[in-house]
Amino acid sequence: MTSSHLDPDALLETACILAEAVPADELDSVRASLEYLYHADRAVRPNALREVSPHPLSMTDAETIVYQLAVEEILDDDHLRVEALRESFVGARLLTAQEEPPENTIVATIPYDDPALNPGMFEGLHGNLLALIRSADDDLVLMSPFLSERAYERLRPALHTATDNGASITLITRSLTYDEDNDYNREFARAVRNDERLAPYTTTYEYIDDETWTTFHAKIVIADGERAYLGTANLTHTGLGDNLELGVIFCDDTASRITALVESLRQSEFFHEVTASSGSFRR
Structure with a gap:
C-alpha cells in the first residue's frame, strides 16, 4: 500500500x-x-x-x-x-x-496580612529570585540601592551555590563611602566581605556623582547575562518578604539588553570600585 x-x-x-x-x-x-x-x-x-x-x-x-x-x-x-x-x-x-520561545515570569511579594490581595496572583518573588541566583555559572550581578544584612542571610545559601558553580559576583549599590547615617548597605557588604565562600569572588561598586548626587534606583539581578530580574524590590528583608513588590524575570533578549546597560556602567565616571579594610570602605 x-x-x-x-x-x-x-x-x-x-x-x-x-x-x-x-x-x-x-x-x-x-x-x-x-x-x-x-x-x-x-x-x-x-x-x-x-x-x-x-x-x-x-x-x-x-x-x-x-x-x-x-x-x-x-x-x-x-x-x-x-x-x-x-x-x-x-x-x-x-x-x-521549532525552538520554544523563552518564557518571562512575573514575580511579586504579596503582603500576607492584607486580605484584599491574593498571594497566588503571581509567582513568588523570593523563591524565584533565589532560583535565579543559584542558576548562575559564570557571572552574577546584584544591583540594589538599598541592602540589609537580614536579606543577606536569606540570599547567602543561593549565593554560595552560585560561587560553587564558578560564578563571579558584581555587587552594585550606594552609601558605602558616604552617607554615614545609613549603615544598612555597609552591613550587607561587610557580611559578604566576611564570608569566605563569597569574598574572593565578589567585586563591589558604588554608582554616584559626588557633585550632583545623581545615583540610581534600579533593582536588577542578572545571571550569566541570559536571565535577569528587573523590578521594584530592593535586596532587603522587607523587599523580599514584607512590602508589596512586583517585577519580571526575563529569559528572552531583554536580559541581554539589561546586561548591556550594566556593562555600560563600567565606563561611567560615576561608577566606583569599593574596597574594605578594618570595617571601613574606600574607593
Whole structure:
C-alpha cells in the first residue's frame, strides 16, 4: 500500500508523538528501523523496534510509536504506507526544529496580612529570585540601592551555590563611602566581605556623582547575562518578604539588553570600585 495522504489531525498527532519520543538527529534511524521490520517480515512490536533501533528507545516510547502507527493504519504486521510514514517523520523533524520561545515570569511579594490581595496572583518573588541566583555559572550581578544584612542571610545559601558553580559576583549599590547615617548597605557588604565562600569572588561598586548626587534606583539581578530580574524590590528583608513588590524575570533578549546597560556602567565616571579594610570602605 502506498497511499501518502494522511488526515491533517492524524499527521500532527503522529508527528508530535514521534517528536516527543525521538531526538531530531535520531528520527531517520528510527524510521529506517520501522521499515526494516516490515520488509524483513518481522512482527512490528515494541520489543522488536527497541532491538533493531540504533537509538535506545524506552519501552514506553516504543509502545507509543508502534501503537500510534497502527491506529493511523500507517504501519503494522500486514501493511506499510511508506509515504505516510515518511511524511510523519518529516513532520516530527519540523516540530523538533521549532525552538520554544523563552518564557518571562512575573514575580511579586504579596503582603500576607492584607486580605484584599491574593498571594497566588503571581509567582513568588523570593523563591524565584533565589532560583535565579543559584542558576548562575559564570557571572552574577546584584544591583540594589538599598541592602540589609537580614536579606543577606536569606540570599547567602543561593549565593554560595552560585560561587560553587564558578560564578563571579558584581555587587552594585550606594552609601558605602558616604552617607554615614545609613549603615544598612555597609552591613550587607561587610557580611559578604566576611564570608569566605563569597569574598574572593565578589567585586563591589558604588554608582554616584559626588557633585550632583545623581545615583540610581534600579533593582536588577542578572545571571550569566541570559536571565535577569528587573523590578521594584530592593535586596532587603522587607523587599523580599514584607512590602508589596512586583517585577519580571526575563529569559528572552531583554536580559541581554539589561546586561548591556550594566556593562555600560563600567565606563561611567560615576561608577566606583569599593574596597574594605578594618570595617571601613574606600574607593
